[in-house]
Each structure stands twice: as structure tokens, then as C-alpha cells.
Amino acid sequence: xxxxxxxxxxxxxxxxxxxxxxxxxxxxxxxxxxxxxxxxxxxxxxxxxxxxxxxxxxxxxxxxxxxxxxxxxxxxxxxxxxxxxxxxxxxxxxxxxxxxxxxxxxxxxxxxx
Amino acid sequence: xxxxxxxxxxxxxxxxxxxxxxxxxxxxxxxxxxxxxxxxxxxxxxxxxxxxxxxxxxxxxxxxxxxxxxxxxxxxxxxxxxxxxxxxxxxxxxxxxxxxxxxxxxxxxxxxxxxxxxxxxxxxxxxxxxxxxxxxxxxxxxxxxxxxxxxxxxxxxxxxxxxxxxxxxxxxxxxxxxxxxxxxxxxxxxxxxxxxxxxxxxxxxxxxxxxxxxxxxxxxxxxxxxxxxxxxxxxxxxxxxxxxxxxxxxxxxxxxxxxxxxxxxxxxxxxxxxxxxxxxxxxxxxxxxxxxxxxxxxxxxxx
Numbered sequence: 001x002x003x004x005x006x007x008x009x010x011x012x013x014x015x016x017x018x019x020x021x022x023x024x025x026x027x028x029x030x031x032x033x034x035x036x037x038x039x040x041x042x043x044x045x046x047x048x049x050x051x052x053x054x055x056x057x058x059x060x061x062x063x064x065x066x067x068x069x070x071x072x073x074x075x076x077x078x079x080x081x082x083x084x085x086x087x088x089x090x091x092x093x094x095x096x097x098x099x100x101x102x103x104x105x106x107x108x109x110x111x112x113x
Numbered sequence: 114x115x116x117x118x119x120x121x122x123x124x125x126x127x128x129x130x131x132x133x134x135x136x137x138x139x140x141x142x143x144x145x146x147x148x149x150x151x152x153x154x155x156x157x158x159x160x161x162x163x164x165x166x167x168x169x170x171x172x173x174x175x176x177x178x179x180x181x182x183x184x185x186x187x188x189x190x191x192x193x194x195x196x197x198x199x200x201x202x203x204x205x206x207x208x209x210x211x212x213x214x215x216x217x218x219x220x221x222x223x224x225x226x227x228x229x230x231x232x233x234x235x236x237x238x239x240x241x242x243x244x245x246x247x248x249x250x251x252x253x254x255x256x257x258x259x260x261x262x263x264x265x266x267x268x269x270x271x272x273x274x275x276x277x278x279x280x281x282x283x284x285x286x287x288x289x290x291x292x293x294x295x296x297x298x299x300x301x302x303x304x305x306x307x308x309x310x311x312x313x314x315x316x317x318x319x320x321x322x323x324x325x326x327x328x329x330x331x332x333x334x335x336x337x338x339x340x341x342x343x344x345x346x347x348x349x350x351x352x353x354x355x356x357x358x359x360x361x362x363x364x365x366x367x368x369x370x371x372x373x374x375x376x377x378x379x380x381x382x383x384x385x386x387x388x389x390x391x392x393x394x395x396x397x398x399x400x401x402x403x404x405x406x407x408x409x410x411x412x413x414x415x416x
Binding site: 002003004007009010013015019023024025032038043044046051052053054056060067073076081085089090091093094095097099100106113 | 176178243252259309325348352359360
């Protein structure tokens, strides 16, 4: 069993850690200016919506270029968002989203990614 | 073990928070139960993706130690998937490390948004929590912290360690060792759980017009930049630029009283009894929820 890539993993972890740790360890975050507090408050919805949208609408094509994706995933993610907005139940939303996609793929309506 | 002991928060501070905090804030226990429910979907997603990562690593001739080390030491799905491709493609170590830094730069935003909630925790605790910070951990933690109006290490660990780190690492090992005999997770729709969870958790953070505009703008910018350049760059661009658009909006009268209070960070001491009212959530709420129910403060007072 090889361990050739453990060094690579350690280096990857080493360059990732500062992004995660510096704001948590830097002093002064308890006394941020009001405008910066407002900015950071809006980072949450912005970046989560960005993650949802990119992971639903952008795929890589055969040539590894980003491409716009249209598929059953739109409906699934949209349904989950609607369920959370109306019922405040993420779990129900996720179950419905996965169920729709699994059902559509089983019936041959939607393709596997 | 009490909540105070578990969360590392001094008993006095918990008592102070409980009496002085806004009545619109959810109790820690109730918020943790909601966090647990939300975590179940994330757990399935982490296990599914971890499995696929293990399978990909196996196909790229990673040993279980290689794949496992990456899941423990890097613990970042997108960067790990990319690394499998880079290794298979013969990229140099320097190039892979540089690309990993680029892919994971968004964690800076997550840590900055969570930092004000955790400033009163020991430095070594914050240093340890930092390693567990992922998309999923951030999404669950920020929603939980905002519901209760302060940081909660136990809640953070529920989302980051129990729901993400453990299933991700176990699934990695399963995928890389016996992956060939496991059916493709996307047949069960598991690949859609991650974007659906991120979208659902984003909705939970939308408490006003500014958040809504920031979320929609973030999605639009991310897709546009993602298509034009790179999906990872799109996520960073959406996360960095969209809050500026939200800030440019004037808050509504109802939102104004809440600014700087409920929606962001632990409440400053001087704000506790300032007479500000809290805005209703932007989306319809389930009746009987302490956080969601406008009548809850009145019932709490009457008790």
C-alpha cells in the first residue's frame, strides 16, 4: 500500500488551513465596524445561494469547460427551497429533492450526471 | 453535562444571555434539535459524496492511506475531487497545492462570518474548530448561531464533525476499499442533496430584503462568473460581491430596528433593552416556533 500522496495531502491541508483559521484567530473581530458587520451578515446567504446555483446550473463539459446545465436538478433544488421557505423543514426538502431526481432517473426521464 | 460546560461558555454568561437576550431568539436546546434535523440531510450528502470521492480516488490509483489522509488533512470535497483529477493528469505538486488554495479561498469568508460568535472561546478551541470548517459546517453553524444569538461549540461540532467529518471520512474509506461493489450514489439522487441543502439553508438566512437581494445576486454572479471563467471563482465572486449589493439597499422600517441586533452576531450588551422591535422573518413561519412565532414573546412574558 503506497503513501506517496500523504505529503501532497499535508501540503494541501497546510494551504487550506490559513483561510479557515486566520479570521477565527485574529484579534479584534469582536469589535468590527458596523458596516463590516453588515457585510459579513450578508456573506452567509450570498455564498450559500452561490454554491446552490453553481452546483445546479454549471457543469463541466467533455472538454472540461464550464457549461450551462438544464435538468431535473432545477426542479429538485427549487422544490427544496420552496419547502424550506414554507415549512421550515430542510430534511423534508432534501428527501423530496433526492426522491424526485432518483425517480426521474429510474424512469429514464432524467440522465445520470 | 450542562450546555454551559459543553459549549465552553461560562455559566454566568449563559444566565446573562438567557435573561437579557431578545425574546425572539430561539433557546439553545430547541435550536440544537433543529440543527440535528437539518444535519441528517447533510450527513447523507457527506456520505454520498465521500463515497464518490473514494471511488474516484480508487480509480486514480490512490491507496486507502492516500485517500484517507486527504480526507482527514484537507477535508474539503471540491479540492479533493479536483486533486484526484490533477494527480491522474500528472500535475506537479506545486500546481496542485496552488489550485487547492484557490479552490478553498472561500473559507476565508466563512471564518470571517463565524468569527464574531466565537471570540470568547479559547484560542486552541478556535484553532481546532477552524480545521472542520466546510461549506456544510458553515451553513449549519451560521444558521444555528443566528437562531440563538451567540456561538455554540457543541452545535458547531454537530454540524462540522458529527454530520460531515465522520461520514465523509468513513465513506472515503468504504469507497476506496470496496467501492467497486457499491451502486452509483447518483442513481439515488444523492448528488442533488448538496445544492438543495445549500439553497435551503440560504433561505433560512433570509430574514429581510437585504439578505434576499444578496442571495439572489450571489447566485446570479456565481453562475455568470462560473460559466465565463470557473465555477470555483464564481462562488468566490458571488460571496464577495453580492453582500455589497445587499448593503446598498436601504432597510425597510421593520428591518431597521433589527439591524445590528438579531441578524448578526452576539448581541452587544448595550442593545439588550433598547426597545427595538424585531422584524418578522421574510418567509412564512411555522406556528408555535419560539423563533418564528410573533406571539412567543408575549406567551413567554405571561408564563
